[in-house]
Amino acid sequence: MPNRKKNLSINRRGFGLKEQVAGTLAKEYKSGLVKYLRENGSTLQVGGLRILLAKEFGFCYGVDRAVDYAYETRQKFPDKTIYITTEIIHNPQVNRKLREMGIRFLSGCEAGNYKFEDIKPEDVVILPAFGASVEEMKHLIETGCVLVDTTCGSVMNVWNRVERNSRDGFTSIIHGKYSHEETIATSSRALQFEGGRYIIVRGEEEAQVVCDYIRHGGDKAAFLKRFEKSISPGFDPDRDLQRVGLANQTTMLSSESLHISKMVEQAIRDRYGEENLKEHFRAFDTICSATQERQDAIIELGAKKPDVILVVGGYNSSNTSHLCEIGLRYAPTYHICDPGCIVSRDEIRHKPFGQNEEIITRDWLPPGPVSVGFTSGASTPDKVVEQTILRVLECLGLELSLADILPEAPLVNEFAAN
Numbered sequence: 001m002p003n004r005k006k007n008l009s010i011n012r013r014g015f016g017l018k019e020q021v022a023g024t025l026a027k028e029y030k031s032g033l034v035k036y037l038r039e040n041g042s043t044l045q046v047g048g049l050r051i052l053l054a055k056e057f058g059f060c061y062g063v064d065r066a067v068d069y070a071y072e073t074r075q076k077f078p079d080k081t082i083y084i085t086t087e088i089i090h091n092p093q094v095n096r097k098l099r100e101m102g103i104r105f106l107s108g109c110e111a112g113n114y115k116f117e118d119i120k121p122e123d124v125v126i127l128p129a130f131g132a133s134v135e136e137m138k139h140l141i142e143t144g145c146v147l148v149d150t151t152c153g154s155v156m157n158v159w160n161r162v163e164r165n166s167r168d169g170f171t172s173i174i175h176g177k178y179s180h181e182e183t184i185a186t187s188s189r190a191l192q193f194e195g196g197r198y199i200i201v202r203g204e205e206e207a208q209v210v211c212d213y214i215r216h217g218g219d220k221a222a223f224l225k226r227f228e229k230s231i232s233p234g235f236d237p238d239r240d241l242q243r244v245g246l247a248n249q250t251t252m253l254s255s256e257s258l259h260i261s262k263m264v265e266q267a268i269r270d271r272y273g274e275e276n277l278k279e280h281f282r283a284f285d286t287i288c289s290a291t292q293e294r295q296d297a298i299i300e301l302g303a304k305k306p307d308v309i310l311v312v313g314g315y316n317s318s319n320t321s322h323l324c325e326i327g328l329r330y331a332p333t334y335h336i337c338d339p340g341c342i343v344s345r346d347e348i349r350h351k352p353f354g355q356n357e358e359i360i361t362r363d364w365l366p367p368g369p370v371s372v373g374f375t376s377g378a379s380t381p382d383k384v385v386e387q388t389i390l391r392v393l394e395c396l397g398l399e400l401s402l403a404d405i406l407p408e409a410p411l412v413n414e415f416a417a418n
């Protein structure tokens with residue numbers, strides 16, 4: 001059985017210090033301007049800028065909880081050495097803050113020169129919202145350290161599904177990115193049961209290769225080469241694609257996950273017949289509700305026809321990059337990691353969807369009055385969205401404070417704290 005069910009010493013509920021850390025969290029991550037917009041129709045005209053804010057964006061319930069627990073952990077153990085296995089969420093500002101609080105990163109963008117072997121029984125280790133692999137969990141439990149597990153319940157839901165697939169003799173086909181922390185943790189769950197297998201598909205193109213093999217078989221060596229980084233050890237497509245169950249990384253494009261599920265279902269139907277479908281195929285949509293709501297909200301935002309959409313979030317954030325993908329259907333859309341990417345009215349640094357490197361685009365804002373849509377990934381603090389809005393105003397020649405923008409300005413900081 002999975003270790004997480006056995007080990008009762010793992011803290012998954014925080015330390016009851018929510019109130020003590022609330023003020024700091026509000027100051028660092030919340031925004032009076034964003035709160036005002038949320039409560040007043042998500043639209044505001046300031047000078048020549050029409051601000052259109054998505055209805056749902058920013059911190060999801062899983063991220064909120066993970067960040068809260070990390071701050072509570074620091075508060076609870078002021079004198080202990082605290083590690084975190086990797087980035088708590090994919091947001092550079094939040095990770096930098098945790099490092100500044102003395103939390104040691106074992107990997108990720110804030111990684112210091114620390115190793116798992118350095119961890120002592122008296123230390124504390126935080127597990128991020130994406131969870132940790134079975135191997136990592138085993139190692140950490142053996143050290144006897146205090147574990148603070150912030151794994152999101154929606155991620156654990158996927159683990160349960162993958163474990164059930166393995167237990168029942170189904171190979172998990174996981175729609176995700178093989179190098180993403182969540183998918184690494186999820187795929188490791190498939191191996192906890194004898195004969196457990198998985199294959200990770202990045203998108204519809206790879207799913208098509210799998211479907212073709214299900215239907216007709218094919219060149220096994222070429223298949224294994226193509227998926228060498230995304231299959232379980234000893235994977236044999238002739239044996240392991242006979243009974244398959246779908247799962248996905250919680251932050252993928254939900255429409256693509258559903259389409260892939262339908263593609264695989266049809267391939268199984270073609271191979272084994274409708275009457276045997278249940279014996280060979282299991283569908284399961286494991287996109288979390290927060291991801292779905294943010295994807296729906298940018299569609300709604302796009303329907304308002306903004307001139308430009310800005311999507312704010314870490315460049316390694318999967319859900320943020322999918323928001324950019326959707327935004328592009330409606331308007332020029334720029335994925336920026338922080339307000340500093342907005343160099344001027346003429347120049348913006350951003351990561352185009354599907355590319356790894358940041359580029360510079362000129363003339364990104366049309367002349368004259370403009371409407372700009374704003375949204376952010378599930379790991380982006382509202383404060384960063386506020387700074388982005390203020391930066392756009394600055395580029396339009398409007399160097400304004402919150403007091404200039406909002407009639408209720410004296411209250412905005414109180415808004416942020418509530």
Ligand code: SF4
Nearest residue numbers: 060062152154250288
């Ligand atoms: S995006 Fe979804 S699965 Fe990931 S932390 Fe947020 S709520 Fe949890």
